[in-house]
Amino acid sequence: MHKRLYLFALLSLAILSTAFLPKTASACGYDGFYFGFGYEQLFMVTPEHQLVAGGNGDRISFWPSAGANAVFGYDICGTRWGVQFPIEYSRIKLNHEEWINSIGSSMEAVFRVIAWKNGLDFHLVGGVGWSYLTEGRINDNTRSWGFNIGAGPGLTYIFSRTEKLSVGVAAEMPIRYHYYFGSHLSSNGTSAIAFPLRISVQLGF
Secondary structure (H helix, E strand, O other): HHHHHHHHHHHHHHHHHHHHOOOOOOOOOOEEEEEEEEEEEEEEEOOOEEEEEEEEEOOEEEEEEEEEEEEEEEEEEOOOHHHHHHEEEEEEEEEEEEEEEEEEEEEEEEEEEOOOOOOOOEEEEEEEEEEEEOOOOOHHHHOOEEEEEEEEEEEEEEOOOOOOOEEEEEEEOOOOEEEOOOOOOOOEEEEEEEEEEEEEEEEEE
């Protein structure tokens, strides 16, 4: 609980501090279509206990490993708003026993809060999507479908811009609530908080 309050306080301070930072007249991002691909690191925690024969077992733990992401988006020309569709894959070790896969996608609104003339911008992303966990080597009914909702900060640095092509790198971390349906990981559904760190190289047109 203290960790969540600390993260919320840091995010709030970051957003409030933007009022005192210099900004250009417009923060348009790529000002059109863009796509990217890159690395993902998924951190996920849950208070739930694993469903086992006869009742609930130990508390569920997720240990992150390497992953990947791809994103397709559009920045509305002349505005600070955009929309993007990230596709995410992560490898997770469940309960220190077996490796499972986390796969998902979402539809996110993008609001570019501040842009600097050197190509750096601070933005916020938020939206809803779906999530899927695969079964591991242990046949323990891990396979689960669910949905997620969340929002968080991001930074984009567009280091090359021409009339036809822009190239940048982005780092984003939406803080998400995940809910997995059914009695799979735990009884009567499973709730989790996730922190997906996405780092991607992006091309804008």
